[in-house]
Amino acid sequence: MRYGRLRDMSMKTLETLTFDNAALRDLPVDTSSQNVPRQVKNACFSRVDPTPLSSPKTVVYSSSAMRLLNLPQSELDRKEFPSYLCGSKLIPGAEYAAHCYCGHQFGYFSGQLGDGATMYVGEVVNNELERWEIQFKGAGKTPFSRTADGRKVLRSSLREFLCSEAMFHLGVPTTRAVSCVVSTDTVVRDVLYDGHPINEKCTVILRIAPTFIRFGSFEIFKSIDRLTGRHGPSVGKTDILKQLLRYTKTRFYPDVAGDVEEEDTVVAMYREIMERTARLAAHWQTVGFCHGVLNTDNMSILGLTIDYGPYGFMETFDPGFICNGSDKGGRYSYEAQPAICKWNVKKLGEMFALEVSQEKLDQVLQSWEQVFEIEYNKLMRRKLGLLTEGSDDAELISKLFATMRETHSDFTTTFLLLQSFDLLEDFKSDEAVNQMLTNCLSIEEVTKTLKPTYSKADCAALLQIINQFSLASGNEAGFNPLARYGIEVDSVLRDHQIHQDLESFGKMTADDRDKQCREKWRDWLQLYKDRVQVECDKTNDPNYRQTRIDLQRKSNPVVVPRNHILQRAIDRAELGDYSLARRLLEVFEQPFEKPAEQWLAERDVGDKGACTVT
Numbered sequence: 001m002r003y004g005r006l007r008d009m010s011m012k013t014l015e016t017l018t019f020d021n022a023a024l025r026d027l028p029v030d031t032s033s034q035n036v037p038r039q040v041k042n043a044c045f046s047r048v049d050p051t052p053l054s055s056p057k058t059v060v061y062s063s064s065a066m067r068l069l070n071l072p073q074s075e076l077d078r079k080e081f082p083s084y085l086c087g088s089k090l091i092p093g094a095e096y097a098a099h100c101y102c103g104h105q106f107g108y109f110s111g112q113l114g115d116g117a118t119m120y121v122g123e124v125v126n127n128e129l130e131r132w133e134i135q136f137k138g139a140g141k142t143p144f145s146r147t148a149d150g151r152k153v154l155r156s157s158l159r160e161f162l163c164s165e166a167m168f169h170l171g172v173p174t175t176r177a178v179s180c181v182v183s184t185d186t187v188v189r190d191v192l193y194d195g196h197p198i199n200e201k202c203t204v205i206l207r208i209a210p211t212f213i214r215f216g217s218f219e220i221f222k223s224i225d226r227l228t229g230r231h232g233p234s235v236g237k238t239d240i241l242k243q244l245l246r247y248t249k250t251r252f253y254p255d256v257a258g259d260v261e262e263e264d265t266v267v268a269m270y271r272e273i274m275e276r277t278a279r280l281a282a283h284w285q286t287v288g289f290c291h292g293v294l295n296t297d298n299m300s301i302l303g304l305t306i307d308y309g310p311y312g313f314m315e316t317f318d319p320g321f322i323c324n325g326s327d328k329g330g331r332y333s334y335e336a337q338p339a340i341c342k343w344n345v346k347k348l349g350e351m352f353a354l355e356v357s358q359e360k361l362d363q364v365l366q367s368w369e370q371v372f373e374i375e376y377n378k379l380m381r382r383k384l385g386l387l388t389e390g391s392d393d394a395e396l397i398s399k400l401f402a403t404m405r406e407t408h409s410d411f412t413t414t415f416l417l418l419q420s421f422d423l424l425e426d427f428k429s430d431e432a433v434n435q436m437l438t439n440c441l442s443i444e445e446v447t448k449t450l451k452p453t454y455s456k457a458d459c460a461a462l463l464q465i466i467n468q469f470s471l472a473s474g475n476e477a478g479f480n481p482l483a484r485y486g487i488e489v490d491s492v493l494r495d496h497q498i499h500q501d502l503e504s505f506g507k508m509t510a511d512d513r514d515k516q517c518r519e520k521w522r523d524w525l526q527l528y529k530d531r532v533q534v535e536c537d538k539t540n541d542p543n544y545r546q547t548r549i550d551l552q553r554k555s556n557p558v559v560v561p562r563n564h565i566l567q568r569a570i571d572r573a574e575l576g577d578y579s580l581a582r583r584l585l586e587v588f589e590q591p592f593e594k595p596a597e598q599w600l601a602e603r604d605v606g607d608k609g610a611c612t613v614t
């Protein structure tokens with residue numbers, strides 16, 4: 001008798017995954033399955049088949065995300081693996097569907113958007129009885145694709161795959177990515193939007209999350225919008241709104257007490273969503289992550305980072321950092337993110353208000369700042385290795401960011417440098433200040449980096465308009481006379497500052513700059529040292545210094561997905577070499593791993609703050 005290879009029975013194959021597609025049971029599914037661009041009324045999902053791709057090949061996969069589905073690495077050796085993971089071969093138990101949602105894009109209601117390039121594949125219940133919704137991104141057209149092709153290409157898929165996994169390992173709430181599969185089939189893309197289209201290879205990622213329900217999922221009930229004249233496809237369908245609220249509460253907020261029929265239960269769930277979103281925004285700010293497209297359709301109902309597009313990790317600290325080339329007005333700049341998230345939560349509240357009291361929901365939103373600040377200060381204290389709360393911490397933190405801005409310091413490197421010396425000892429000898437100076441940009445570098453959107457003359461004219469109209473409106477907070485032109489007041493103020501900086505740098509020598517940075521860092525380090533000294537004197541911990549350093553080490557990543565690092569991996573992958581993408585995933589899986597001293601010694605000085613990965 002021959003024995004087969006012993007198999008770990010807790011592991012699954014793609015054919016034996018346990019599916020339980022609750023969303024399609026609990027929520028209304030479109031009665032039509034016509035896969036043509038159309039309004040999908042009175043439904044949350046529309047069934048659709050993925051469009052097969054030729055010769056799919058696996059570019060990169062995440063073993064840790066595969067484990068969540070109980071898929072072993074040996075699945076990868078099977079020739080069917082890439083075909084299943086791009087939709088060319090149907091996974092037994094999967095039910096493919098596109099989700100209907102709406103959204104406010106750049107402040108304006110767009111009406112129906114929906115899964116135009118993504119697709120629900122089903123819900124896998126793993127051995128731990130966790131439920132993971134799995135989704136394709138790039139598997140072809142759906143009724144929501146409008147005039148686009150429902151495809152994604154290698155560069156955008158790799159960016160989402162690598163960053164969502166990196167974010168998970170950085171401890172930031174996020175959707176995950178299991179695999180990235182590339183085909184020989186191509187689609188045409190105009191990468192630089194300059195009239196030079198090229199053929200790019202179609203790629204599909206498989207991503208997972210407990211759910212991909214978004215704020216925009218609730219906007220399908222929106223009545224006619226005053227500004228755009230658009231409305232949601234299921235306007236007036238309060239029975240479906242009730243179903244969606246019940247589904248969200250039962251499946252994802254079981255700990256919120258009460259039945260969803262009761263007003264207070266819905267309000268309590270809204271509070272939980274608000275708090276998760278505020279904490280998510282705090283996470284982003286403390287790692288220097290900029291999402292880039294914070295439309296209501298890109299806001300997860302679970303407070304996860306979702307839909308990675310033109311995101312960017314900040315390098316040289318600049319509060320007005322904009323990572324999305326089409327966001328000319330800076331609506332989604334780094335510093336705007338918390339307020340924009342709050343605005344999005346408010347928009348969600350307007351949909352919940354179709355069922356419950358708007359007043360009660362508004363009251364919930366009043367705690368936004370407090371929730372955000374508590375989380376933000378907590379995360380920042382960890383980054384600074386502070387073990388206790390201090391009454392002046394908020395000021396210490398804001399002065400740190402002001403110093404980083406004035407000295408044009410790299411975001412990630414600043415925190416690594418702050419853990420590279422003994423603050424209490426090295427401050428006396430200026431060693432600490434000297435370390436921080438290695439991370440400041442020189443005058444030439446600053447001049448190259450500072451790129452105003454508006455010329456000096458335009459900026460002055462815009463400022464004049466803002467000032468005149470603000471005065472006329474009685475200095476109403478948030479009033480923006482330039483809104484109709486897509487110009488944010490903050491972006492004009494930022495450019496004004498840039499022009500001032502450029503002017504003062506023009507008059508500076510290298511020695512002046514060195515002196516300026518030295519003074520700024522010495523001033524801030526003095527505050528930091530005093531704060532640490534007080535804590536040190538109060539503590540009974542004999543290993544106080546080590547405890548602080550250990551905390552800093554686990555709170556400050558050595559590597560983050562910097563754009564130029566990702567771009568190197570993408571360039572190589574486009575030539576068929578996936579080794580750097582795979583290596584990068586390994587690095588991102590252990591972002592805190594390397595001792596900072598070792599990292600600093602290896603630092604590629606020509607590439608300020610960049611971690612060299614070869």
Ligand code: AMP
Binds near residue numbers: 145148149150152293
């Ligand atoms: P995003 O800005 O990526 O969040 O997408 C906004 C809307 O455009 C959503 O409805 C997407 O499904 C849709 N969309 C984005 N890319 C594509 C594509 N390649 N094909 C079809 N629809 C798309």
Ligand code: MG
Binds near residue numbers: 297298307
């Ligand atoms: Mg989106």
